[in-house]
Amino acid sequence: xxxxxxxxxxxxxxxxxxxxxxxxxxxxxxxxxxxxxxxxxxxxxxxxxxxxxxxxxxxxxxxxxxxxxxxxxxxxxxxxxxxxxxxxxxxxxxxxxxxxxxxxxxxxxxxxxxxxxxxxxxxxxxxxxxxxxxxxxxxxxxxxxxxxxxxxxxxxxxxxxxxxxxxxxxxxxxxxxxxxxxxxxxxxxxxxxxxxxxxxxxxxxxxxxxxxxxxxxxxxxxxxxxxxxxxxxxxxxxxxxxxxxxxxxxxxxxxxxxxxxxxxxxxxxxxxxxxxxxxxxxxxxxxxxxxxxxxxxxxxxxxxxxxxxxxxxxxxxxxxxxxxxxxxxxxxxxxxxxxxxxxxxxxxxxxxxxxxxxxxxxxxxxxxxxxxxxxxxxxxxxxxxxxxxxxxxxxxxxxxxxxxxxxxxxxxxxxxxxxxxxxxxxxxxxxxxxxxxxxxxxxxxxxxxxxxxxxxxxxxx
Numbered sequence: 001x002x003x004x005x006x007x008x009x010x011x012x013x014x015x016x017x018x019x020x021x022x023x024x025x026x027x028x029x030x031x032x033x034x035x036x037x038x039x040x041x042x043x044x045x046x047x048x049x050x051x052x053x054x055x056x057x058x059x060x061x062x063x064x065x066x067x068x069x070x071x072x073x074x075x076x077x078x079x080x081x082x083x084x085x086x087x088x089x090x091x092x093x094x095x096x097x098x099x100x101x102x103x104x105x106x107x108x109x110x111x112x113x114x115x116x117x118x119x120x121x122x123x124x125x126x127x128x129x130x131x132x133x134x135x136x137x138x139x140x141x142x143x144x145x146x147x148x149x150x151x152x153x154x155x156x157x158x159x160x161x162x163x164x165x166x167x168x169x170x171x172x173x174x175x176x177x178x179x180x181x182x183x184x185x186x187x188x189x190x191x192x193x194x195x196x197x198x199x200x201x202x203x204x205x206x207x208x209x210x211x212x213x214x215x216x217x218x219x220x221x222x223x224x225x226x227x228x229x230x231x232x233x234x235x236x237x238x239x240x241x242x243x244x245x246x247x248x249x250x251x252x253x254x255x256x257x258x259x260x261x262x263x264x265x266x267x268x269x270x271x272x273x274x275x276x277x278x279x280x281x282x283x284x285x286x287x288x289x290x291x292x293x294x295x296x297x298x299x300x301x302x303x304x305x306x307x308x309x310x311x312x313x314x315x316x317x318x319x320x321x322x323x324x325x326x327x328x329x330x331x332x333x334x335x336x337x338x339x340x341x342x343x344x345x346x347x348x349x350x351x352x353x354x355x356x357x358x359x360x361x362x363x364x365x366x367x368x369x370x371x372x373x374x375x376x377x378x379x380x381x382x383x384x385x386x387x388x389x390x391x392x393x394x395x396x397x398x399x400x401x402x403x404x405x406x407x408x409x410x411x412x413x414x415x416x417x418x419x420x421x422x423x424x425x426x427x428x429x430x431x432x433x434x435x436x437x438x439x440x441x442x443x444x445x446x447x448x449x450x451x452x453x454x455x456x457x458x459x460x461x
Contacts, residue, residue: 002098004108007075011068012036013089014079015055016045018156019171020102022145023077025157026109028052033067037088043447044149061091071097077105080174081395103176106145110166111181113143116294119170119177119211120188120224122340127188127287129315132158132167134295137308142167142298148315148334165298170211172204173197177211183219184297186242186290187212190227191339196367196396205229222249222293224286240268242289249293251285256350261285265292265305272302278312281319282347319344322449328456329355329436332449336364336442338375345382348438355436359383360425360452361407362441363391366399369406377410383438385416389425392443422448426455 010027012020015036021044027034028051035054038045045055056063068074076092076099084090092099100108116135118128125148132144133152141163146156158167170177170185173194190208198204209232215221217236223229225243233239241247245254251263252271261280265272265288275292277284292305300308314320323330329352335344341361348357359380363369369376369391380386388404404419411417420428425448429437434456439445 002072002075004075004105006073007032008073009033009035009067009070010075010077011064011092012053012077013086013092014038014082015048015053016040016042017079017081017102018044018147018149019106019145019169020077020079021045021048022157023102023105023109024048024053025051025155026145026159029157029159035065035068037063059087061088064088064091071095074098075100075105077102080176083395101174101176101179103171103174103179106168107179107181110145110168113166114164114183114219115168115181115185116142116165116298117168117170117177117180117182117185118188118290118294119172119185119208121172121191121193122335122337122343123188123283123287123290124169124171125334126284126315126318127186127290128167128169129318130284130287130291130309130312131294133312134291134300134305134308135163135165135167135298136160137311138295138300138304140165140295140298140300145169146315147171148318150315151313151320152311172207172211175207178207178214180211180214182215184222184294185212185215185219186222186224186294187227187229188224188287188290189339190229191337193337193368195371196365220297222290224290240293242286242293244286244289249289251289254285256280256282263288265289267293267296270296270302272306275306276310278310279314279319282350283319283343317446319347323453328434328453330449330453330456331436331438332446333438333440334442335440336368338372338379341376341379341440342382344438344440345379348436349382352436356385356434357383358385358387358432358434358437360387360389360437360439360445362389362422362443362445363404363407364442365394366391366396366402369404370399370402373406374410376407377412380407381412381415383415385432386411386418387425387428388417388419389422389445392441394443426451429455430458432456 016038135142144167147169220238242249
């Protein structure tokens with residue numbers, strides 16, 4: 001197997017994924033030739049091409065560039081979402097190339113640094129991006145591989161050759177986080193997910209237990225209170241808890257109003273008064289507590305923490321305000337698990353108690369819809385009206401009998417509800433007097449948000 005240092009070219013099968021794109025940017029910065037395949041062009045793949053990556057959109061071995069055809073100097077990286085029968089992946093394996101999962105490569109790159117990792121069913125993208133921001137705005141600094149585009153920096157990759165710390169979003173899908181060697185880690189949540197991979201809740205929880213055993217001696221684990229998680233820590237690993245108002249790290253004196261959230265942050269050894277959240281939504285209270293805990297353990301000062309918290313501007317598609325006006329507010333949120341949707345809708349209720357809340361949801365994966373449709377319906381029923389569109393399949397083939405209708409039929413009695421195709425959404429919204437719209441899901445609806453906003457406002461023209 002070639003080492004990363006020996007690599008001259010890197011080929012990515014599934015180049016457009018958010019995690020893959022951070023690695024593409026990393027290897028481009030290291031001066032490697034980078035190419036790859038993805039199924040469809042997106043604004044992100046266009047950016048990667050502008051930065052120097054050669055990306056094509058047809059599954060065709062003939063389109064692999066010459067720079068990536070030498071097995072002695074080319075590393076091939078793939079995402080588990082790519083099917084094993086993919087023609088290009090089969091070509092590389094048949095011809096003796098070093099073929100590694102994205103998580104394996106990330107583990108190799110970060111092994112020589114102190115990994116500051118954020119794991120959990122939900123909250124990990126915002127928490128890891130906020131942690132990176134806190135470190136970046138301090139004297140400590142960091143490198144970061146993020147699962148979303150930071151609004152502060154316009155990228156999902158930050159590099160700092162002087163800092164010993166690397167912030168990593170530790171993804172549990174396909175047990176990817178088992179390739180990491182964390183020094184510090186937060187676990188935000190363990191609500192069962194990815195049952196197409198794990199099969200059972202017990203197997204899912206065991207995967208997190210195994211992950212906690214990878215934390216290096218001298219490091220620490222910070223777990224949200226109340227999780228169904230029995231850590232398996234190596235000797236010398238410190239253990240902490242966090243929560244909104246209890247735990248080793250928590251908040252006191254929380255003040256919500258006037259478009260602001262201010263809190264006192266409490267650690268075992270200090271208390272920082274009047275911390276203002278740069279993105280003032282309720283779900284960011286706990287995200288902020290966890291991120292401040294990680295940064296504090298890395299040596300960020302109290303003054304640096306307080307200042308950086310106020311300047312954090314969030315992550316694309318994570319409770320991302322796309323329009324705020326007296327007439328209409330529109331939020332795009334990547335929430336695609338019932339617990340995430342519940343937290344998102346409750347946060348909006350607290351922010352806008354007088355507005356009628358419309359939730360537009362694109363289910364992600366047939367298997368997730370099959371496994372959790374009743375939970376999705378319960379969470380979505382917190383809205384005043386729900387609009388469902390067709391399931392975004394991602395890596396999956398259709399499952400007989402599984403459609404958005406399962407969620408639709410399970411919504412609470414009396415709620416206003418609709419199912420329509422993506423192409424029909426603008427027409428439907430144009431007929432409504434929408435006040436507060438949240439676009440939910442991990443699929444491709446976010447690209448339609450500008451036209452959805454236009455549709456909601458068309459009656460004002």
